[in-house]
Amino acid sequence: MASVVVDHVSKRFALRKDRADSVGQLLARMIPGRYRRPRSEPFWALKDISFEMPPGISYGIIGSNGSGKSTLLKILTRTMIPTKGRVSVNGRVSALIELGAGFHPDFTGRENVYLNASILGIPRRVVDQKMDDIIDFADIRPFIDTPVKYYSSGMHARLGFSVATSVEPEILIVDEVLAVGDEAFQQRCMDRIFRMKRQGTSILLVSHDLGSIERLMDRALWINKGEMQFDGLPHDVVRAYREALVGEQQKGGDDTPPVPEGTVTLDEARMTARDRASEVLLSGEPAILTMKFSNHGDTSIPAHVTVKFRRPDGLDIAEVSTLHDQVKLTVEASKKTRVALSVDALWLATGQYEVDVMLHSIEGRLIAEWHQATTITIQSLERGGGVMVLPHGWQVTERG
Numbered sequence: 536m537a538s539v540v541v542d543h544v545s546k547r548f549a550l551r552k553d554r555a556d557s558v559g560q561l562l563a564r565m566i567p568g569r570y571r572r573p574r575s576e577p578f579w580a581l582k583d584i585s586f587e588m589p590p591g592i593s594y595g596i597i598g599s600n601g602s603g604k605s606t607l608l609k610i611l612t613r614t615m616i617p618t619k620g621r622v623s624v625n626g627r628v629s630a631l632i633e634l635g636a637g638f639h640p641d642f643t644g645r646e647n648v649y650l651n652a653s654i655l656g657i658p659r660r661v662v663d664q665k666m667d668d669i670i671d672f673a674d675i676r677p678f679i680d681t682p683v684k685y686y687s688s689g690m691h692a693r694l695g696f697s698v699a700t701s702v703e704p705e706i707l708i709v710d711e712v713l714a715v716g717d718e719a720f721q722q723r724c725m726d727r728i729f730r731m732k733r734q735g736t737s738i739l740l741v742s743h744d745l746g747s748i749e750r751l752m753d754r755a756l757w758i759n760k761g762e763m764q765f766d767g768l769p770h771d772v773v774r775a776y777r778e779a780l781v782g783e784q785q786k787g788g789d790d791t792p793p794v795p796e797g798t799v800t801l802d803e804a805r806m807t808a809r810d811r812a813s814e815v816l817l818s819g820e821p822a823i824l825t826m827k828f829s830n831h832g833d834t835s836i837p838a839h840v841t842v843k844f845r846r847p848d849g850l851d852i853a854e855v856s857t858l859h860d861q862v863k864l865t866v867e868a869s870k871k872t873r874v875a876l877s878v879d880a881l882w883l884a885t886g887q888y889e890v891d892v893m894l895h896s897i898e899g900r901l902i903a904e905w906h907q908a909t910t911i912t913i914q915s916l917e918r919g920g921g922v923m924v925l926p927h928g929w930q931v932t933e934r935g
């Protein structure tokens with residue numbers, strides 16, 4: 536049985552249309568007998584959404600602002616009732632949806648941990664055992680006995696996330712709240728989410744961080760203006776969503792002229808071992824791909840670089856991009872721009888591999904692509920078949 540079933544769910548809000556056009560109209564409303572009920576119009580924030588999340592499967596939900604993602608999560612956690620359709624959620628749910636939701640402002644952080652846990656049915660004895668971990672992960676020890684109304688939004692988010700993930704849920708539902716924390720904290724959150732996922736927790740994560748959705752989730756859902764646009768593998772959903780975003784940007788009056796062909800050239804692309812002077816790479820060793828671009832035009836071009844590693848038979852092995860990793864880059868006019876991609880380990884089997892390089896403008900237009908910009912040779916000391924070298928170990932235990 537699926538752990539989450541969303542069955543033809545729609546949600547209608549009443550959108551108030553009672554804008555007063557003048558102070559006179561505003562005052563007139565206050566006169567007894569002249570009060571009119573504000574006019575309202577129905578607004579469907581969700582329209583006929585259906586999907587199923589099997590146990591242990593993690594879903595990322597994406598969509599532009601106001602598309603209905605938070606509304607869907609609120610319906611799943613039963614803080615909101617659907618106008619049509621039904622949801623069923625099987626398993627112990629822990630959710631982090633609104634900043635500080637479930638926190639009582641006058642209670643201290645510690646008291647709120649107990650309060651939250653008791654709502655989730657976690658006994659006090661268990662919370663006592665976990666308290667130190669919860670405080671440490673949230674990194675708020677000096678403030679744990681201070682009422683949460685004095686917490687910053689970052690402290691709220693840290694404590695909320697720490698509690699929600701420390702109670703060993705079967706289903707973890709997280710909205711974009713993580714975005715308020717600093718980058719180091721966001722990284723720790725993503726690491727913890729990933730660890731929980733590996734241990735079997737189903738994650739439902741709303742995020743604008745498309746790279747994390749692609750890396751960490753098993754499936755993705757794109758909600759567009761309240762409607763289900765795409766339910767599929769993260770890579771496919773994210774790609775379709777990105778393409779739509781680029782299309783919209785272009786429609787929205789992107790009048791930067793296309794960069795003429797030949798304006799940017801790739802003068803060099805070379806992959807070498809990071810810690811020794813060698814172009815033959817040992818499988819698993821750190822490596823650096825150095826690219827040198829020349830911009831022969833007289834306008835600097837803010838751009839994104841994408842690098843794709845391929846096997847000569849066309850199998851895509853990996854693709855990375857400054858867009859996904861949110862790295863800013865400008866190919867300066869009449870200059871050379873050096874871009875280095877540092878790779879911690881390429882666990883590839885012995886063989887030759889091809890590297891393609893693409894350059895896009897920030898509006899998403901292809902400026903140039905260099906198919907087989909360089910070739911890399913990998914040598915592996917391991918025997919065995921397959922595409923990759925598997926870092927591994929064996930353990931044999933004799934019994935009896």
Ligand SMILES: Nc1ncnc2c1ncn2[C@@H]1O[C@H](COP(=O)(O)OP(=O)(O)OP(=O)(O)O)[C@@H](O)[C@H]1O
Pocket residue numbers: 548549550580598599600601602603604605606607
């Ligand atoms: N209680 C409410 N009353 C009226 N309209 C609402 C209510 N809650 C949400 N909406 C509207 O429903 C739509 C969907 O909102 P929702 O917060 O679910 O979007 P979202 O995809 O989570 O957006 P974001 O990425 O900005 O968080 C928006 O237009 C919002 O203004």
